Amino acid sequence: MENFEIINPVRVVFGKEQWNRLPEILKAQNAKKVMVAYGGGSVKKIGLFDTVMKEIQNDFEIVEFGGIEANPEYTKLMEAVELARKESVDFIIALGGGSVIDGVKFISGAIGYEGEPWDVLERKEGCVFESAVPFGTILTIPATGSEVNSGAVISRSEIGAKRTMGGPLFFPVFSFCDPTVVATLPKRQLANGIIDAYMHVLEQYLTVPGENLLQERQAEAILSTLIEVKGVVDNPADYDLAANFMLCASHALNGNLRCGVKTDWTTHMIGHELTAKYGIDHARTLAIVGPRLFENQFNRKKSKLAQYGERVWGLNGEADWVARKAIEKTEAFFHELEVATKLSEYTKETADFPQYVAKIFEKRDWTAMGEHQAITTKDVETILEACI
Ligand code: NZQ
Ligand code: ZN
Numbered sequence: 573m574e575n576f577e578i579i580n581p582v583r584v585v586f587g588k589e590q591w592n593r594l595p596e597i598l599k600a601q602n603a604k605k606v607m608v609a610y611g612g613g614s615v616k617k618i619g620l621f622d623t624v625m626k627e628i629q630n631d632f633e634i635v636e637f638g639g640i641e642a643n644p645e646y647t648k649l650m651e652a653v654e655l656a657r658k659e660s661v662d663f664i665i666a667l668g669g670g671s672v673i674d675g676v677k678f679i680s681g682a683i684g685y686e687g688e689p690w691d692v693l694e695r696k697e698g699c700v701f702e703s704a705v706p707f708g709t710i711l712t713i714p715a716t717g718s719e720v721n722s723g724a725v726i727s728r729s730e731i732g733a734k735r736t737m738g739g740p741l742f743f744p745v746f747s748f749c750d751p752t753v754v755a756t757l758p759k760r761q762l763a764n765g766i767i768d769a770y771m772h773v774l775e776q777y778l779t780v781p782g783e784n785l786l787q788e789r790q791a792e793a794i795l796s797t798l799i800e801v802k803g804v805v806d807n808p809a810d811y812d813l814a815a816n817f818m819l820c821a822s823h824a825l826n827g828n829l830r831c832g833v834k835t836d837w838t839t840h841m842i843g844h845e846l847t848a849k850y851g852i853d854h855a856r857t858l859a860i861v862g863p864r865l866f867e868n869q870f871n872r873k874k875s876k877l878a879q880y881g882e883r884v885w886g887l888n889g890e891a892d893w894v895a896r897k898a899i900e901k902t903e904a905f906f907h908e909l910e911v912a913t914k915l916s917e918y919t920k921e922t923a924d925f926p927q928y929v930a931k932i933f934e935k936r937d938w939t940a941m942g943e944h945q946a947i948t949t950k951d952v953e954t955i956l957e958a959c960i
Contacts, residue, residue, distance in 0.1 A: 573784045573832040580827050582720050583746040586819070588811070590748065594627045597746055601706055603663035605633040607656050609676050610667040611640050615712060618756040624667060624710060635659045640668065643847055643854070644675035646690060646728040653682045653689070656705065664707035666744070669761075670716030670768075670854075673709045674724035677742040680704040693726055693735040704741040710748045713757060714818040715765035715855065717772060717825025719747035727848065734848040749822065754804065754814035762805045763909040764855035769821040770798050771858040774880075774902075775837050776829040778866065779943035781875045784832040788879070791829050794820050795884045805909060834943035839865050841938065842952060845929045850919050859906040859913050864958040866899045868951060872944060915959045926956035 585593055598606065606628065608621075615621040616638075628634065637652045656664070656679060666676035681701030682689040691699040711719045718724065723738035754762070777791040798820050804813040823829075842865070843857030852860075866873060874895040881887040881898030888894070903913050915922055930953040933939065941947040 574834065576831045578827050578831055579740065580720065580743065582744050582826075584720065584749055584822070585746060586749045587815075588750060588752055590750065591623055591627045594624065594748070595631050597708070598628065598632060598663065601663055601708075601745060603632060603706075605635060605659060605661050605663070607635045607637055607652070607659070607661040607664045607679075608667055609637045609640060609652060609664060609672055609679065611638070611642070611669070611672050613638065614756070615667050618712075618753070620710070620712065620753065621667065624665070628665075632663075635661055640672050640675045641727075642669075642671045643725075643727040643734065643851070644671045644678070646678075646693075646726055647730075649675050649678050649726065650682070650689070652679045656683050661705065664705055666707060666709040667712070669711070669713035670718045670725075673711070673716070673718040673744070674726065676707050676709070677704075677718075677722075677724035678726050678737065680707045681737070681741065690728065693728075693733075693737055701737075701739075701741060706745050708746040708748075709744045711750070711818075712753045713761055713765055714749075714751075714754065714814075714821035715761075715768040717769070717822055719744060719749060720822045720826040725844065725854075729848070729851075732848050734844040736844075749818055751811060751814035751818045754817065755809040757808055759805055759910070760853070762808060763911050764853050765821055766798055766802060766805070766817065766855075766909060767859050767906055767911060768855040769817075769824040770795060770905075771839060771855070771862055772824040773798075773829060774862065775839055776833060776835045778873050778876050778880065779834040779836050781879055783834065787829055787831055787833050790823075792880070792883045794824055794829075795880070799884070799905065802905075802909065836869075836942045836947075838941045838947050838952075841933075841941065842929065842955065845932070846915070849925065849928075850915075850921075852918050856911055856918070859903075859911045860915050860918075860959050861955065863899050863903040863906075863913060864955050866902075868955045868958065869942065869947065870895070872942070872946065915956075922960045926953040926960075929953070929956055 666673040684703040709719045722742040727734045846857035877895035878891040881894040885901045930949040
Protein backbone atom coordinates (compact mmCIF):
# COMPACT_ATOMS: atom_id res chain seq x y z
CA MET A 573 0.00 0.00 0.00
CA GLU A 574 1.24 3.49 -0.87
CA ASN A 575 1.72 6.07 1.88
CA PHE A 576 -0.95 8.71 1.93
CA GLU A 577 -2.23 11.79 3.67
CA ILE A 578 -5.84 12.88 3.54
CA ILE A 579 -7.85 15.85 4.72
CA ASN A 580 -11.42 16.67 3.82
CA PRO A 581 -12.93 19.50 5.84
CA VAL A 582 -16.16 19.93 3.84
CA ARG A 583 -19.30 20.07 5.98
CA VAL A 584 -21.85 18.13 3.97
CA VAL A 585 -25.51 18.85 4.70
CA PHE A 586 -27.17 15.94 2.92
CA GLY A 587 -30.90 15.50 2.47
CA LYS A 588 -34.24 17.06 1.74
CA GLU A 589 -35.00 20.76 2.08
CA GLN A 590 -32.60 21.86 4.76
CA TRP A 591 -32.20 25.36 3.36
CA ASN A 592 -33.22 26.95 6.65
CA ARG A 593 -29.82 25.83 8.00
CA LEU A 594 -28.07 28.25 5.64
CA PRO A 595 -28.22 31.50 7.72
CA GLU A 596 -26.82 29.83 10.83
CA ILE A 597 -23.97 28.21 8.87
CA LEU A 598 -23.14 31.45 7.04
CA LYS A 599 -23.17 33.42 10.30
CA ALA A 600 -20.73 30.96 11.81
CA GLN A 601 -18.43 31.95 8.95
CA ASN A 602 -18.84 35.64 9.77
CA ALA A 603 -20.19 36.16 6.28
CA LYS A 604 -21.64 39.61 5.65
CA LYS A 605 -21.52 40.26 1.94
CA VAL A 606 -22.28 37.11 0.00
CA MET A 607 -21.87 36.60 -3.73
CA VAL A 608 -24.39 34.09 -5.07
CA ALA A 609 -22.92 32.64 -8.27
CA TYR A 610 -24.91 30.47 -10.66
CA GLY A 611 -25.00 29.20 -14.23
CA GLY A 612 -27.18 29.76 -17.26
CA GLY A 613 -30.46 30.09 -15.38
CA SER A 614 -31.67 26.57 -14.54
CA VAL A 615 -31.64 27.44 -10.83
CA LYS A 616 -34.11 30.24 -11.49
CA LYS A 617 -36.33 28.02 -13.63
CA ILE A 618 -36.52 25.29 -10.98
CA GLY A 619 -37.20 27.83 -8.20
CA LEU A 620 -34.08 26.98 -6.22
CA PHE A 621 -32.63 30.47 -6.55
CA ASP A 622 -35.73 32.01 -4.94
CA THR A 623 -35.78 29.37 -2.20
CA VAL A 624 -32.19 30.11 -1.29
CA MET A 625 -32.62 33.88 -1.50
CA LYS A 626 -35.62 33.73 0.84
CA GLU A 627 -33.40 32.15 3.46
CA ILE A 628 -30.49 34.57 3.23
CA GLN A 629 -31.61 37.92 1.82
CA ASN A 630 -32.61 39.45 5.16
CA ASP A 631 -29.46 38.60 7.07
CA PHE A 632 -26.77 39.18 4.44
CA GLU A 633 -25.94 41.65 1.70
CA ILE A 634 -26.26 39.76 -1.58
CA VAL A 635 -24.23 40.26 -4.75
CA GLU A 636 -25.72 38.21 -7.60
CA PHE A 637 -23.55 36.82 -10.40
CA GLY A 638 -25.14 34.63 -13.06
CA GLY A 639 -24.17 33.28 -16.44
CA ILE A 640 -21.30 30.92 -15.63
CA GLU A 641 -21.16 28.55 -18.58
CA ALA A 642 -20.95 24.76 -18.61
CA ASN A 643 -17.16 24.24 -18.75
CA PRO A 644 -16.66 27.58 -16.99
CA GLU A 645 -14.93 30.21 -19.07
CA TYR A 646 -12.02 32.26 -17.80
CA THR A 647 -13.33 35.52 -19.30
CA LYS A 648 -16.71 35.20 -17.59
CA LEU A 649 -15.13 34.22 -14.30
CA MET A 650 -12.86 37.27 -14.43
CA GLU A 651 -16.02 39.44 -14.57
CA ALA A 652 -17.04 37.84 -11.29
CA VAL A 653 -13.57 38.45 -9.84
CA GLU A 654 -13.81 42.17 -10.72
CA LEU A 655 -17.30 42.42 -9.22
CA ALA A 656 -16.29 40.58 -6.04
CA ARG A 657 -13.29 42.88 -5.60
CA LYS A 658 -15.37 46.01 -6.18
CA GLU A 659 -18.06 44.87 -3.74
CA SER A 660 -15.59 43.48 -1.17
CA VAL A 661 -17.44 40.19 -1.09
CA ASP A 662 -16.43 38.09 1.94
CA PHE A 663 -18.18 34.81 1.10
CA ILE A 664 -19.33 33.09 -2.09
CA ILE A 665 -22.12 30.57 -2.61
CA ALA A 666 -21.83 28.38 -5.70
CA LEU A 667 -25.36 27.47 -6.70
CA GLY A 668 -25.02 24.90 -9.46
CA GLY A 669 -23.17 21.90 -10.80
CA GLY A 670 -19.49 21.18 -11.31
CA SER A 671 -19.05 24.13 -13.65
CA VAL A 672 -20.37 26.73 -11.22
CA ILE A 673 -18.55 25.16 -8.27
CA ASP A 674 -15.27 24.97 -10.19
CA GLY A 675 -15.80 28.53 -11.38
CA VAL A 676 -16.26 29.68 -7.79
CA LYS A 677 -13.08 27.90 -6.69
CA PHE A 678 -11.21 29.89 -9.32
CA ILE A 679 -12.96 33.16 -8.41
CA SER A 680 -12.20 32.66 -4.72
CA GLY A 681 -8.48 32.28 -5.44
CA ALA A 682 -8.21 34.99 -8.11
CA ILE A 683 -9.82 37.75 -6.00
CA GLY A 684 -6.70 38.30 -3.91
CA TYR A 685 -4.17 37.47 -6.62
CA GLU A 686 -2.17 40.44 -7.88
CA GLY A 687 -0.86 39.02 -11.15
CA GLU A 688 -2.62 37.53 -14.18
CA PRO A 689 -4.66 34.59 -12.80
CA TRP A 690 -4.34 32.62 -16.05
CA ASP A 691 -0.63 32.20 -15.22
CA VAL A 692 -1.67 30.11 -12.22
CA LEU A 693 -3.66 27.79 -14.49
CA GLU A 694 -0.70 27.63 -16.86
CA ARG A 695 1.41 26.66 -13.85
CA LYS A 696 3.97 29.36 -14.63
CA GLU A 697 6.84 29.24 -12.19
CA GLY A 698 6.09 31.02 -8.92
CA CYS A 699 2.44 31.65 -9.86
CA VAL A 700 0.11 30.25 -7.19
CA PHE A 701 -3.06 31.40 -5.45
CA GLU A 702 -2.01 32.17 -1.89
CA SER A 703 -5.40 32.99 -0.43
CA ALA A 704 -9.02 32.20 -1.13
CA VAL A 705 -12.28 33.88 -0.19
CA PRO A 706 -14.28 31.20 1.67
CA PHE A 707 -17.13 29.62 -0.25
CA GLY A 708 -19.87 27.05 0.09
CA THR A 709 -21.84 25.11 -2.49
CA ILE A 710 -25.44 24.20 -3.15
CA LEU A 711 -25.21 21.27 -5.53
CA THR A 712 -27.70 20.97 -8.37
CA ILE A 713 -26.27 18.01 -10.31
CA PRO A 714 -24.53 14.91 -8.99
CA ALA A 715 -21.54 14.21 -11.23
CA THR A 716 -18.15 15.74 -10.62
CA GLY A 717 -17.71 15.49 -6.85
CA SER A 718 -16.51 19.10 -6.94
CA GLU A 719 -18.74 19.79 -3.92
CA VAL A 720 -16.49 17.62 -1.74
CA ASN A 721 -13.05 18.14 -3.22
CA SER A 722 -10.55 20.91 -3.79
CA GLY A 723 -10.02 20.63 -7.55
CA ALA A 724 -11.40 22.67 -10.43
CA VAL A 725 -11.22 22.70 -14.21
CA ILE A 726 -11.34 26.03 -16.08
CA SER A 727 -11.72 26.58 -19.83
CA ARG A 728 -10.48 29.31 -22.11
CA SER A 729 -12.07 28.58 -25.44
CA GLU A 730 -10.40 31.40 -27.40
CA ILE A 731 -7.13 29.47 -27.08
CA GLY A 732 -8.70 25.99 -26.96
CA ALA A 733 -7.52 25.37 -23.40
CA LYS A 734 -9.00 23.52 -20.45
CA ARG A 735 -6.81 23.55 -17.34
CA THR A 736 -6.93 22.15 -13.82
CA MET A 737 -6.22 23.89 -10.54
CA GLY A 738 -6.68 23.12 -6.87
CA GLY A 739 -5.13 22.63 -3.47
CA PRO A 740 -6.15 22.73 0.17
CA LEU A 741 -7.42 26.33 -0.07
CA PHE A 742 -10.20 25.22 -2.40
CA PHE A 743 -12.32 22.93 -0.28
CA PRO A 744 -15.83 24.31 0.13
CA VAL A 745 -16.66 25.28 3.71
CA PHE A 746 -20.02 23.54 3.29
CA SER A 747 -22.00 21.73 0.64
CA PHE A 748 -25.75 21.33 0.63
CA CYS A 749 -26.50 18.10 -1.21
CA ASP A 750 -30.25 17.85 -1.64
CA PRO A 751 -31.30 14.92 -3.86
CA THR A 752 -34.62 16.59 -4.73
CA VAL A 753 -32.69 18.74 -7.28
CA VAL A 754 -32.19 15.60 -9.38
CA ALA A 755 -35.90 15.58 -10.28
CA THR A 756 -35.49 18.52 -12.69
CA LEU A 757 -32.37 17.29 -14.46
CA PRO A 758 -32.61 16.55 -18.18
CA LYS A 759 -31.83 12.97 -19.23
CA ARG A 760 -28.59 14.10 -20.83
CA GLN A 761 -27.25 15.50 -17.54
CA LEU A 762 -28.39 12.45 -15.56
CA ALA A 763 -26.53 10.12 -17.91
CA ASN A 764 -23.51 12.42 -17.82
CA GLY A 765 -23.51 12.39 -14.03
CA ILE A 766 -23.58 8.61 -13.79
CA ILE A 767 -20.77 8.23 -16.32
CA ASP A 768 -18.54 10.92 -14.81
CA ALA A 769 -18.82 9.37 -11.35
CA TYR A 770 -18.31 5.87 -12.79
CA MET A 771 -15.14 6.93 -14.59
CA HIS A 772 -13.82 8.72 -11.49
CA VAL A 773 -13.96 5.39 -9.72
CA LEU A 774 -12.44 3.44 -12.59
CA GLU A 775 -9.51 5.82 -12.90
CA GLN A 776 -8.66 5.27 -9.25
CA TYR A 777 -9.33 1.54 -9.42
CA LEU A 778 -8.21 0.03 -12.74
CA THR A 779 -4.54 0.18 -11.89
CA VAL A 780 -2.63 -2.19 -9.64
CA PRO A 781 -4.40 -5.13 -7.92
CA GLY A 782 -4.16 -6.16 -4.31
CA GLU A 783 -2.61 -2.92 -3.01
CA ASN A 784 -5.39 -1.69 -0.84
CA LEU A 785 -8.15 -4.19 -0.25
CA LEU A 786 -10.50 -1.81 1.52
CA GLN A 787 -10.36 0.89 -1.14
CA GLU A 788 -10.88 -1.75 -3.84
CA ARG A 789 -14.06 -2.96 -2.17
CA GLN A 790 -15.27 0.61 -1.70
CA ALA A 791 -14.63 1.37 -5.37
CA GLU A 792 -16.51 -1.78 -6.41
CA ALA A 793 -19.40 -0.82 -4.12
CA ILE A 794 -19.73 2.58 -5.80
CA LEU A 795 -19.55 1.05 -9.30
CA SER A 796 -22.18 -1.57 -8.43
CA THR A 797 -24.44 1.04 -6.83
CA LEU A 798 -24.20 3.33 -9.85
CA ILE A 799 -25.28 0.42 -12.04
CA GLU A 800 -28.08 -0.37 -9.59
CA VAL A 801 -29.44 3.20 -9.64
CA LYS A 802 -29.22 3.77 -13.39
CA GLY A 803 -33.04 3.84 -13.45
CA VAL A 804 -32.77 7.37 -12.08
CA VAL A 805 -32.34 8.47 -15.69
CA ASP A 806 -35.97 7.55 -16.34
CA ASN A 807 -37.25 8.23 -12.82
CA PRO A 808 -35.38 11.29 -11.56
CA ALA A 809 -38.16 12.09 -9.10
CA ASP A 810 -37.58 8.80 -7.25
CA TYR A 811 -35.98 10.22 -4.11
CA ASP A 812 -34.11 7.12 -3.01
CA LEU A 813 -32.62 6.52 -6.45
CA ALA A 814 -31.63 10.19 -6.59
CA ALA A 815 -30.14 10.15 -3.09
CA ASN A 816 -28.04 7.06 -3.79
CA PHE A 817 -26.87 8.52 -7.08
CA MET A 818 -25.85 11.75 -5.35
CA LEU A 819 -24.02 9.90 -2.62
CA CYS A 820 -22.14 7.77 -5.17
CA ALA A 821 -21.02 10.81 -7.15
CA SER A 822 -19.70 12.56 -4.05
CA HIS A 823 -17.95 9.48 -2.71
CA ALA A 824 -16.37 8.78 -6.09
CA LEU A 825 -14.22 11.89 -5.81
CA ASN A 826 -14.03 13.01 -2.20
CA GLY A 827 -10.45 11.79 -1.88
CA ASN A 828 -11.17 8.53 -0.09
CA LEU A 829 -10.72 6.15 -3.03
CA ARG A 830 -7.24 7.40 -3.83
CA CYS A 831 -5.91 6.60 -0.36
CA GLY A 832 -3.01 4.20 -0.63
CA VAL A 833 -3.60 3.29 -4.27
CA LYS A 834 -2.02 4.15 -7.60
CA THR A 835 -4.29 6.13 -9.91
CA ASP A 836 -4.37 6.72 -13.65
CA TRP A 837 -6.12 9.94 -14.71
CA THR A 838 -5.10 9.70 -18.38
CA THR A 839 -8.70 9.30 -19.60
CA HIS A 840 -9.58 12.61 -17.95
CA MET A 841 -6.45 14.30 -19.30
CA ILE A 842 -7.30 13.25 -22.84
CA GLY A 843 -11.01 13.90 -22.31
CA HIS A 844 -10.39 17.55 -21.39
CA GLU A 845 -8.81 18.05 -24.81
CA LEU A 846 -11.96 16.72 -26.51
CA THR A 847 -14.03 19.26 -24.60
CA ALA A 848 -11.55 22.06 -25.34
CA LYS A 849 -11.55 21.30 -29.07
CA TYR A 850 -15.12 20.14 -29.77
CA GLY A 851 -17.17 21.28 -26.76
CA ILE A 852 -18.27 17.71 -26.04
CA ASP A 853 -19.76 17.30 -22.52
CA HIS A 854 -17.11 16.24 -20.03
CA ALA A 855 -18.66 12.85 -19.17
CA ARG A 856 -19.16 12.01 -22.83
CA THR A 857 -15.46 12.52 -23.53
CA LEU A 858 -14.74 9.93 -20.85
CA ALA A 859 -17.17 7.46 -22.42
CA ILE A 860 -15.27 7.88 -25.69
CA VAL A 861 -11.74 7.60 -24.30
CA GLY A 862 -12.11 5.19 -21.34
CA PRO A 863 -12.90 1.93 -23.17
CA ARG A 864 -10.23 2.56 -25.80
CA LEU A 865 -7.61 3.39 -23.18
CA PHE A 866 -8.42 0.19 -21.27
CA GLU A 867 -7.97 -1.79 -24.50
CA ASN A 868 -4.72 0.00 -25.29
CA GLN A 869 -3.36 -0.67 -21.78
CA PHE A 870 -4.87 -4.14 -21.60
CA ASN A 871 -1.73 -6.02 -20.59
CA ARG A 872 -0.94 -3.64 -17.76
CA LYS A 873 -4.50 -3.44 -16.48
CA LYS A 874 -5.79 -6.93 -17.20
CA SER A 875 -5.66 -8.42 -13.71
CA LYS A 876 -7.57 -5.47 -12.29
CA LEU A 877 -9.97 -5.55 -15.25
CA ALA A 878 -10.62 -9.21 -14.52
CA GLN A 879 -11.30 -8.46 -10.85
CA TYR A 880 -13.67 -5.69 -11.92
CA GLY A 881 -15.41 -8.04 -14.36
CA GLU A 882 -15.89 -10.70 -11.70
CA ARG A 883 -16.92 -8.53 -8.79
CA VAL A 884 -18.92 -5.80 -10.49
CA TRP A 885 -20.32 -7.53 -13.57
CA GLY A 886 -20.53 -11.06 -12.11
CA LEU A 887 -18.49 -12.56 -14.95
CA ASN A 888 -16.85 -15.95 -14.63
CA GLY A 889 -14.21 -17.54 -16.77
CA GLU A 890 -10.62 -17.32 -17.87
CA ALA A 891 -9.00 -14.05 -16.71
CA ASP A 892 -8.22 -12.62 -20.17
CA TRP A 893 -11.77 -13.28 -21.36
CA VAL A 894 -13.31 -11.74 -18.23
CA ALA A 895 -11.05 -8.68 -18.55
CA ARG A 896 -12.02 -8.09 -22.19
CA LYS A 897 -15.67 -8.72 -21.46
CA ALA A 898 -15.50 -6.18 -18.60
CA ILE A 899 -14.49 -3.47 -21.09
CA GLU A 900 -17.38 -4.49 -23.36
CA LYS A 901 -19.80 -4.39 -20.43
CA THR A 902 -18.59 -0.91 -19.49
CA GLU A 903 -19.14 0.41 -22.99
CA ALA A 904 -22.54 -1.32 -23.21
CA PHE A 905 -23.50 0.39 -19.93
CA PHE A 906 -22.67 3.78 -21.47
CA HIS A 907 -24.75 2.87 -24.56
CA GLU A 908 -27.62 1.85 -22.32
CA LEU A 909 -27.49 5.39 -20.94
CA GLU A 910 -27.78 6.56 -24.57
CA VAL A 911 -24.27 7.96 -24.65
CA ALA A 912 -22.23 7.49 -27.82
CA THR A 913 -18.69 6.19 -27.44
CA LYS A 914 -17.18 7.14 -30.80
CA LEU A 915 -15.75 10.57 -31.53
CA SER A 916 -17.09 10.40 -35.09
CA GLU A 917 -20.61 10.34 -33.62
CA TYR A 918 -20.00 13.86 -32.31
CA THR A 919 -17.90 15.43 -35.05
CA LYS A 920 -16.57 14.66 -38.49
CA GLU A 921 -13.59 17.01 -38.10
CA THR A 922 -11.20 14.58 -36.55
CA ALA A 923 -8.27 14.83 -38.97
CA ASP A 924 -4.95 15.34 -37.16
CA PHE A 925 -6.65 15.51 -33.77
CA PRO A 926 -4.72 12.53 -32.32
CA GLN A 927 -1.43 14.05 -33.44
CA TYR A 928 -2.46 17.48 -32.16
CA VAL A 929 -3.18 16.12 -28.66
CA ALA A 930 0.03 14.10 -28.63
CA LYS A 931 1.95 17.27 -29.50
CA ILE A 932 0.39 19.40 -26.78
CA PHE A 933 0.97 16.68 -24.20
CA GLU A 934 4.60 16.60 -25.33
CA LYS A 935 4.81 20.35 -24.83
CA ARG A 936 3.40 20.03 -21.32
CA ASP A 937 5.86 17.26 -20.62
CA TRP A 938 3.02 14.77 -20.08
CA THR A 939 5.07 12.04 -21.66
CA ALA A 940 4.87 9.28 -19.03
CA MET A 941 1.35 8.87 -17.70
CA GLY A 942 -0.68 6.16 -16.00
CA GLU A 943 -0.06 4.10 -12.87
CA HIS A 944 3.30 2.89 -14.20
CA GLN A 945 4.25 6.15 -15.94
CA ALA A 946 4.22 4.02 -19.07
CA ILE A 947 1.58 5.74 -21.24
CA THR A 948 3.50 7.70 -23.84
CA THR A 949 2.32 10.41 -26.19
CA LYS A 950 2.49 7.81 -28.96
CA ASP A 951 0.00 5.72 -26.94
CA VAL A 952 -2.22 8.79 -26.58
CA GLU A 953 -2.19 9.16 -30.36
CA THR A 954 -3.05 5.47 -30.83
CA ILE A 955 -5.85 5.63 -28.25
CA LEU A 956 -7.36 8.67 -29.95
CA GLU A 957 -7.14 7.04 -33.37
CA ALA A 958 -9.13 4.13 -31.95
CA CYS A 959 -11.66 6.61 -30.49
CA ILE A 960 -12.59 7.98 -33.92
O1 NZQ B 1 -26.03 26.48 -16.49
P1 NZQ B 1 -27.33 26.02 -15.98
O2 NZQ B 1 -28.48 26.78 -16.50
O3 NZQ B 1 -27.35 25.89 -14.47
O4 NZQ B 1 -27.58 24.52 -16.55
C1 NZQ B 1 -26.77 23.43 -16.20
C2 NZQ B 1 -25.82 23.08 -17.34
O5 NZQ B 1 -26.34 23.44 -18.57
C3 NZQ B 1 -27.63 22.18 -16.09
N1 NZQ B 1 -28.16 21.94 -14.75
C4 NZQ B 1 -27.45 21.85 -13.58
N2 NZQ B 1 -28.28 21.54 -12.57
C5 NZQ B 1 -29.52 21.48 -13.08
C6 NZQ B 1 -29.45 21.73 -14.47
N3 NZQ B 1 -30.54 21.72 -15.25
C7 NZQ B 1 -31.73 21.46 -14.67
N4 NZQ B 1 -31.87 21.16 -13.36
C8 NZQ B 1 -30.80 21.17 -12.53
N5 NZQ B 1 -30.96 20.83 -11.23
O6 NZQ B 1 -26.75 21.11 -16.41
C9 NZQ B 1 -25.77 21.57 -17.33
C10 NZQ B 1 -24.42 21.02 -16.95
O7 NZQ B 1 -23.97 21.60 -15.75
P2 NZQ B 1 -22.43 21.48 -15.35
O8 NZQ B 1 -22.25 22.16 -14.04
O9 NZQ B 1 -21.57 21.89 -16.48
O10 NZQ B 1 -22.26 19.90 -15.20
P3 NZQ B 1 -21.25 19.04 -14.36
O11 NZQ B 1 -21.65 19.01 -12.94
O12 NZQ B 1 -21.16 17.77 -15.09
O13 NZQ B 1 -19.86 19.84 -14.44
C11 NZQ B 1 -18.97 19.69 -15.52
C12 NZQ B 1 -17.70 20.48 -15.27
O14 NZQ B 1 -16.99 20.00 -14.11
C13 NZQ B 1 -15.64 19.65 -14.48
C14 NZQ B 1 -15.78 19.28 -15.93
O15 NZQ B 1 -14.56 19.29 -16.60
C15 NZQ B 1 -16.74 20.35 -16.44
O16 NZQ B 1 -16.07 21.55 -16.68
N6 NZQ B 1 -15.10 18.62 -13.57
C16 NZQ B 1 -14.78 18.99 -12.32
C17 NZQ B 1 -14.21 18.11 -11.43
C18 NZQ B 1 -13.87 18.52 -10.05
N7 NZQ B 1 -13.88 19.80 -9.74
O17 NZQ B 1 -13.55 17.68 -9.22
C19 NZQ B 1 -13.90 16.72 -11.78
C20 NZQ B 1 -14.55 16.27 -13.04
O18 NZQ B 1 -13.79 15.22 -13.56
C21 NZQ B 1 -14.72 17.33 -14.08
O19 NZQ B 1 -13.54 17.50 -14.84
ZN1 ZN C 1 -14.78 13.74 -14.46
